[in-house]
Amino acid sequence: MPHPEASPKISSLLRSSEWALVLAILLAVIATAVADANHSYWFEPFESIRDIARNTALLGIFALGATVVIIAGGIDLSAGSMIALSGTTCATTMLALAPLQMMGMKPVGPLVVIIACIASLLVGFLVGTLHTWLITSIRLPPFIATLATLVGLRSFARALCESSTAALTPTKSALINVSDPLFKTVRENVSIPVAVFGVLALITWLILTRTVLGRHIHALGGNEPAARLAGIRTDNVQWFAYCFGAMTAALAGLFYVANESVAAPVNQGRGHELNAIAAAVVGGCSLAGGVGTVPGTVLGAIFLRVVIDAVSKIIKTGADVYEGLIVGIVVVIAVTFAQIGEMAQGGRRLLPGGLGLCAIPTLAILCGAIATMTAGARAGMIATGVAVAFLSFVRLWESRRTA
Amino acid sequence: MDHIDTPHAVVMQGITKRFPGVTALENVTIEVERGKLHAICGENGAGKSTLMKILSGIYPPDEGLLLVNGVEVRFTGTRHAEQAGVAIIHQELALVEDLSVAANVFLGREKRTSLGLLDEQAMTAECGRLLVSLECHVSPRARTGNLRVGDQQLIEIAKALSLNASIVVMDEPTSALTENESVRLERTISRLLAHGTTILYISHKMDEVFRLADRITVLRDGRHIKTVNRIETTPGEVTGWMVGREIASRQFDTPRVRGPKLLEINNLRVPWPEHPRGYRLSEISLDLHAGEILGVAGLMGAGRTELLETIFGAIEPTWTGTILLQGKPVRFRHPREACAAHVAMVTEDRKRLGLFPDLDVAGNVSLCSLTEALRGGFLSRAREESLVAAPLRDTGVKTPGPHASITALSGGNQQKCIIGRWLLTKPSLLLLDDPTRGIDVGAKAELYSLIDRLCRDGLGVILTSSELPELLALADRIIVLSEGRLIAEFSRAQATEQKIMEAATGS
Numbered sequence: 001m002p003h004p005e006a007s008p009k010i011s012s013l014l015r016s017s018e019w020a021l022v023l024a025i026l027l028a029v030i031a032t033a034v035a036d037a038n039h040s041y042w043f044e045p046f047e048s049i050r051d052i053a054r055n056t057a058l059l060g061i062f063a064l065g066a067t068v069v070i071i072a073g074g075i076d077l078s079a080g081s082m083i084a085l086s087g088t089t090c091a092t093t094m095l096a097l098a099p100l101q102m103m104g105m106k107p108v109g110p111l112v113v114i115i116a117c118i119a120s121l122l123v124g125f126l127v128g129t130l131h132t133w134l135i136t137s138i139r140l141p142p143f144i145a146t147l148a149t150l151v152g153l154r155s156f157a158r159a160l161c162e163s164s165t166a167a168l169t170p171t172k173s174a175l176i177n178v179s180d181p182l183f184k185t186v187r188e189n190v191s192i193p194v195a196v197f198g199v200l201a202l203i204t205w206l207i208l209t210r211t212v213l214g215r216h217i218h219a220l221g222g223n224e225p226a227a228r229l230a231g232i233r234t235d236n237v238q239w240f241a242y243c244f245g246a247m248t249a250a251l252a253g254l255f256y257v258a259n260e261s262v263a264a265p266v267n268q269g270r271g272h273e274l275n276a277i278a279a280a281v282v283g284g285c286s287l288a289g290g291v292g293t294v295p296g297t298v299l300g301a302i303f304l305r306v307v308i309d310a311v312s313k314i315i316k317t318g319a320d321v322y323e324g325l326i327v328g329i330v331v332v333i334a335v336t337f338a339q340i341g342e343m344a345q346g347g348r349r350l351l352p353g354g355l356g357l358c359a360i361p362t363l364a365i366l367c368g369a370i371a372t373m374t375a376g377a378r379a380g381m382i383a384t385g386v387a388v389a390f391l392s393f394v395r396l397w398e399s400r401r402t403a
Numbered sequence: 404m405d406h407i408d409t410p411h412a413v414v415m416q417g418i419t420k421r422f423p424g425v426t427a428l429e430n431v432t433i434e435v436e437r438g439k440l441h442a443i444c445g446e447n448g449a450g451k452s453t454l455m456k457i458l459s460g461i462y463p464p465d466e467g468l469l470l471v472n473g474v475e476v477r478f479t480g481t482r483h484a485e486q487a488g489v490a491i492i493h494q495e496l497a498l499v500e501d502l503s504v505a506a507n508v509f510l511g512r513e514k515r516t517s518l519g520l521l522d523e524q525a526m527t528a529e530c531g532r533l534l535v536s537l538e539c540h541v542s543p544r545a546r547t548g549n550l551r552v553g554d555q556q557l558i559e560i561a562k563a564l565s566l567n568a569s570i571v572v573m574d575e576p577t578s579a580l581t582e583n584e585s586v587r588l589e590r591t592i593s594r595l596l597a598h599g600t601t602i603l604y605i606s607h608k609m610d611e612v613f614r615l616a617d618r619i620t621v622l623r624d625g626r627h628i629k630t631v632n633r634i635e636t637t638p639g640e641v642t643g644w645m646v647g648r649e650i651a652s653r654q655f656d657t658p659r660v661r662g663p664k665l666l667e668i669n670n671l672r673v674p675w676p677e678h679p680r681g682y683r684l685s686e687i688s689l690d691l692h693a694g695e696i697l698g699v700a701g702l703m704g705a706g707r708t709e710l711l712e713t714i715f716g717a718i719e720p721t722w723t724g725t726i727l728l729q730g731k732p733v734r735f736r737h738p739r740e741a742c743a744a745h746v747a748m749v750t751e752d753r754k755r756l757g758l759f760p761d762l763d764v765a766g767n768v769s770l771c772s773l774t775e776a777l778r779g780g781f782l783s784r785a786r787e788e789s790l791v792a793a794p795l796r797d798t799g800v801k802t803p804g805p806h807a808s809i810t811a812l813s814g815g816n817q818q819k820c821i822i823g824r825w826l827l828t829k830p831s832l833l834l835l836d837d838p839t840r841g842i843d844v845g846a847k848a849e850l851y852s853l854i855d856r857l858c859r860d861g862l863g864v865i866l867t868s869s870e871l872p873e874l875l876a877l878a879d880r881i882i883v884l885s886e887g888r889l890i891a892e893f894s895r896a897q898a899t900e901q902k903i904m905e906a907a908t909g910s
Contacts, residue, residue, distance in 0.1 A: 210781040212773040215762075219770060222761040229717055229756055230770050230824070231742035290761035 014295055017284050017338060021299040025306050032310035040313060050190045052305050057190075057197035058255050060301040062272070063279040064204045065248030067297040070280050071208065072241035073221035073289025074135070074142040079249040079276050081153035082127055083269025086120040086253025088157040091176035091263035092164040093119045099168050105179045113182050117254055124250030127153065128243030135242070136235045150273065157265035175264040178257050186258040193255050200248065205294035217241060221289030249273075271324070278327050279304055282334040304330060315374045325370070351395045360391040409473035412437040412570050412601035413458065413489075418467035420453055427453040430467075431627045433620055435570075437472075440592065440602045442616035442633075446645055446843060450625040451605045452494070455572045458603070459491035460484030471570065482511070490568035492559040494575045494605075500548030505530035507547050508562045533561040537591050552704075553584030560591060571595065572603045577611060581702065589615065607645070609638035621645055655855045655877060662693030664730075665832055665863040666714070671724035673706075673713055673887075683709045684887045687724070691863045693831065696854070698878030699867040700903050705884040707867040708751055711834040714865075715748040716741045728832070742771060747825035749818070751836040751867075757821045758809055765791045765805035767820050772827040794823030798853055815846025822853065833857065835866045839873060851877055871900045883907050 014022070033041040041048055062079050069076045091102075093116040098108040127149065134145035158174065166172040186192050208214040216237045219227045228234050249269075257263050283300030285292030307330055311322050351359055364387035372380025413435040420428040428450045435441045445451045456462045458469065460478030469476055471487050478484045481491070498507050505526045506513075514522040514529075530543035539557040541550055547558065556576055563571050573592075577585045592615060595602060606612050612619060613633060621628040621644040628644045671687040684706045691697045701707050712718045714726060716735025726733055728744060735741040741748070750756035759767050768791040769776055776787040788805045795802065798819040802812055809817060818838055825833065835854065839847045854877060858864050868874050874881050881898050883891040883906040891906040 206781070212777070212782065215766065215770065215773055215782065218761060218766075219759050222759045223755075226750070226756050226759060229715075229738050229748065229750055231737075231739040232770075233737065233739055290759070 015284070015293070018293070018296050018299055020337070021283065021296070021303055025299065025303050028303070028306045028310050032306075032313050036310075036313040038313070048309070052302075052309050053194050054190045054259070055309075056302050056305040057193035058252055058259070059272070059275055059279060059305060060197045060298060061193070061200055061255070062245075062249040062252040063276040063297050063301045064200055064294065065245035066273075066276040067280045067283070067285055067292050067294065068204065068208070068217065069142075069241050069245040070277070070285045070287060071221045071290065071292040072217045072238060073224060074238065074241060075146060075277070075287065076131070076242065076245040076249075077143065077146040077273050077277075078127070078131070078149040078153055079245065079252075079273035080269040080271055081150050081157070081273075082124060082246050082249035083253040083256055083272060084265040084267075085123060085127070085153045085157040085160075086250035087257040087263040087268050088161045088176070088265045089123045089250075090116040090120045090254055090257055091178050092160060094178070094180070095164060095168050095176060102176070102178075103169055105177065107182075108180050110182060113180055120250045120254055121247055124247035125243050127250075128246035129239065131242040131246065132235070132239040136238055154265060154270075161263065161265050174266055175262050177262050179261060183258040183261065186255065187261065196251070196255075200251075201294055201298050204244075208294060213237065213240060218290055221291075223290070249276075275304065275327055278331045281331055284338065300334075322374075349398045351391065351398060356395055360388060360395065363391060364388045410436055411470070412472060413603070414468070414470040414473075415454070415458065416468040416470070418454065418457060418464045418469070420450075420457060420462060420465050426625055428457075428464075428625045431622065431625070433627065433630065435601060435603060436618070437601050438596060438599045439617040440596060440604055440615050442604045442606060442612045442619045443622065444605075444607055444612060444619060444641055444645055445622035446607065449622040449645070451622055452574055453625075454622070455491060455574055455603065455605060458484070458570075459489050459572055461491075485566050485568065488567070488569040489572070490563035490566050490570070491572040492556070492563060492574065492576060496552075496555050496559055498547050498555055498558060500546070502547060503544050504534070504541060504547055504550070504558055505543035507558055508533065508543075508565050510562075512566075529565065530561065533564050534558075536564075536594075537561055538587050551584075553580045553587075556580065556584070556588070557591070560588075564595075568600070570601045570603070572605075574605045575607075576604075577606070577608065585611075609642060612641070613638055655851070659696075659859055659879065660694050661879075662695075662861055662863075664690055665693045665695075665728070666691040666865075667725075667727040667730075668714075669725045669727075671710075671713065671722060671726065673709060673718075673722045675887075680887065682887055684713065684722075684884075687889050689882060689889065689892075691832070691865060693861050693863045694858060695880070696858050696864040696866055696878045698874035698881035699865060699884060700871060700874055700881055701867075701884035701907050704886075705907065706887040707884055708836055709887075710884070711748060711836050711865065711867065714741075714832075715746060715834055717748070742828055745829060745831045746834065747828055747830035747832070748834040749821055749825060749836060749838050751840065753814065753817060753821065753841070758817060760808075760810050762809065763805065764795070764800070764802050764807045764809050764812070764820060767809045768794055768805075768824045768827065771824055775827075790827065791823070794826050795820070797826065798823045799849055813843070813846065815842040815850065818842060818846075818850065819853070822850075826857070830862065832863045832865075835864060837867055837869055839868065839870070847873075871903055874898075874903075875900065 029041070033039070062083070066076060066079060094108050094112055095102045097112045097115065101108045131145055131149065134140045135142050161174060161176060162172050165176060208217065216227070216232050219230065219232060220234050220237045224234060253269065256268050260268070279300040280292060280297045281287065281300070282303060283293070283296030283298070285297065304327060308323050308326050311326055315322065349356065351357070364384050367387040368380045368384030371383035411434045413433070415431065415433045418428050418431045419426070431450070431454060443451045443454065453462065457464050460481045460483050463477070469478070471489060476487055478487070499510065502510070505523070508530045509526045514525045516522045527543045534541065534543065534557070537557045537560060539554055539561070541554050547555065550558070576588060580588060592602060604612070604615060616633045618630060618632055619636065619641060620630040621641060623645060667690045669688050671684055672682055673684040675681060675683040687710065689697065699707050699710065709718070713722055716738055720734050720736050728746070733744060735744070738748070759770070762770070765787055769787050772790065773782065776782055776790050778786055791805055795805070800812070800816050800819045800823065802816060809820065812820070822838070838854070839850055842850065851873070854864060854866065866874065866877060875898055879895050881893045881903060882889055883903055885907055893902060
């Protein structure tokens with residue numbers, strides 16, 4: 001039966017919002033290539049690509065987990081702490097199995113590394129199981145359950161690190177150095193995390209679009225009581241989703257250890273859970289559940305990293321200072337764009353009433369402050385002025401239209 | 404009121420309202436006299452509620468004029484309409500359950516002390532006065548969620564009174580009320596009319612309309628059909644205008660072939676610890692044969708849904724008694740187990756408990772039988788589409804195709820999709836919980852034939868409905884539940900609306 005939106009193959013590969021993301025990524029890359037004073041995209045293209053690819057792969061791996069959890073109608077706030085716990089588990093296991101080599105910065109052998117990595121993934125499985133139990137049996141809201149583990153797991157990882165170093169080495173320590181050549185290979189060879197991310201994305205995509213489980217995940221997120229009444233074991237579907245979320249974070253944790261040659265539970269992965277959720281949301285996931293795609297999340301992760309890289313190249317000062325600000329702005333803009341058509345149709349106003357009036361200086365001051373800090377006082381004044389003028393125009397136009 | 408000279412409290416002229424895909428109202432004109440009760444009648448989907456939502460400022464009309472007390476108005480929201488003296492009491496109550504009764508009555512218009520703090524005392528006192536005048540014996544301090552539906556309805560009315568509304572819209576106010584509560588509501592209505600309030604009353608219950616109304620307007624398919632004085636017409640005539648044709652009841656009179664016994668329930672009791680009654684269902688015994696339709700009648704809260712949910716394993720299996728399916732005792736703990744035993748249930752609340760808005764038509768239909776759409780362990784879209792083709796055809800779903808969004812279909816077609824979903828699981832027992840709720844007349848007739856056909860193919864069907872003519876037309880036998888107990892059982896030949904209603908209301 002023909003259907004009205006029958007479309008050629010190419011556009012069914014990506015949705016229109018995802019094509020918009022591709023376009024946005026290209027624009028960000030071009031803008032950076034032009035605006036960067038060092039023109040590093042021209043002179044050191046491979047350096048830049050490697051940087052972005054590594055960061056994207058590391059973020060993307062657990063953003064895929066976040067995607068599955070969000071489509072299933074849940075949320076996992078604990079990914080950052082899971083990363084720390086996974087790294088610490090890996091290092092602690094190696095320390096326990098090969099203490100002398102670890103302390104002497106010598107190779108521990110592939111068998112030990114494999115056991116350690118499996119232990120980390122296993123811990124991910126346990127954490128996912130704990131989440132599911134808290135959510136389905138104790139009936140905690142997912143936000144509360146994973147908020148508890150967000151706080152709790154990091155502390156647990158620190159305690160694990162300190163007590164294991166106290167027991168196995170001469171001095172108690174808040175970090176464990178990892179210098180096995182296998183980890184070094186991973187650090188120096190960016191194609192490994194990228195390949196893992198690619199394969200994982202493919203698997204996740206297959207699960208979500210081509211398996212019964214994937215369909216059940218969508219059904220669960222779209223309408224949980226109806227899913228149960230349709231005979232779906234919703235508890236088991238949630239179990240999979242939360243384990244997938246925690247295990248992808250555990251996998252990412254291993255890459256962070258390799259990247260930094262150290263398991264440092266105090267800071268490793270701190271705040272990263274929000275970047276993963278942001279990547280999923282920018283890629284089109286709805287926090288209400290039931291909606292989201294793997295290509296969307298992959299593009300969302302690439303977009304976030306490209307924009308962060310762009311800002312660090314253009315502004316020069318420490319990129320990590322602005323990282324949160326960028327992620328926040330990108331999320332707001334992406335989600336606003338996603339519903340802009342609906343807003344225009346419903347006649348909803350961007351700047352209504354007294355709130356709208358106060359929003360004008362709020363947004364203008366924000367723009368001005370950012371511009372001042374990054375480009376100086378003159379730019380700040382100009383940005384503030386432009387923002388006030390633009391927003392006032394929007395406000396006037398809206399009140400004309402509705403009057 | 405400046406324009407008291409006009410005899411019409413409300414004039415709606417040439418009102419048109421379109422929603423994506425449907426025209427809900429087309430050029431509807433109604434004049435409502437002041438101080439009278441004007442009933443708006445029509446089948447579900449006729450546009451009654453939409454019209455009233457326009458009057459009370461919830462929707463703006465696409466075209467047409469609205470005059471309140473002779474002045475043209477363009478409401479920008481319910482608050483605006485309330486200021487003009489129009490208050491609406493919704494079919495679905497809009498109360499905040501966790502707030503007190505008084506807080507709900509004054510929600511958004513809270514009284515304040517001279518310091519600007521909440522004046523609980525004044526609100527409680529005035530709320531108490533309003534409740535007394537409505538014969539509602541609940542404390543203004545009670546938590547609203549703890550009250551019975553009938554009392555909650557009166558609280559909505561108290562809210563309208565506290566606004567000094569001169570025009571009150573009531574959208575099927577008795578749909579959730581007991582007989583006593585309905586009588587009390589009717590007394591309240593007479594009192595309001597005596598004070599000069601104009602009431603617009605939406606209902607499809609003819610007895611009520613003919614007891615209360617001064618004038619009657621009939622809508623059908625979004626069009627104005629007729630406005631008449633009550634004394635100039637008869638219930639039969641009004642019903643005829645509503646449906647636009649004679650309802651051929653008892654159209655499935657050819658006897659069905661009764662097969663072997665499918666289901667037997669003995670002395671079923673479902674406890675309900677937190678309720679004073681102590682049980683949801685008690686002393687329920689019934690049986691059902693293949694090729695038979697058992698109708699379950701009862702008012703809201705009588706336990707119809709609970710009975711089906713217990714059989715289907717949708718609620719915690721705390722029940723006692725026995726349920727025998729094809730002679731074997733069963734105790735389903737999860738709908739999954741019921742599915743495996745070829746029991747299917749179409750839930751009452753289609754939107755909340757049946758539909759998956761993010762899945763397309765094919766996805767909604769195939770959901771319970773996805774294993775049949777696998778090829779090499781992976782879902783095959785081609786297989787899925789050929790899988791759902793049969794149920795879509797058999798149930799007569801009108802859809803642009805399996806890719807169509809389920810939310811774009813009409814209620815009747817959505818319901819057929821859900822029935823189709825369950826037919827794919829090859830059930831032997833089909834539980835239908837009020838399957839035609841919120842579905843227009845034409846689609847209802849199609850669903851009736853579908854249910855009749857399924858039954859003749861050998862399915863055992865348990866059908867609950869809040870519309871008695873539906874049960875009378877379809878069921879071989881009808882049981883009546885009241886307050887969780889099985890009060891009466893009628894054969895098709897014995898049953899009449901009168902008898903069932905008397906049993907259900909305990910009169």
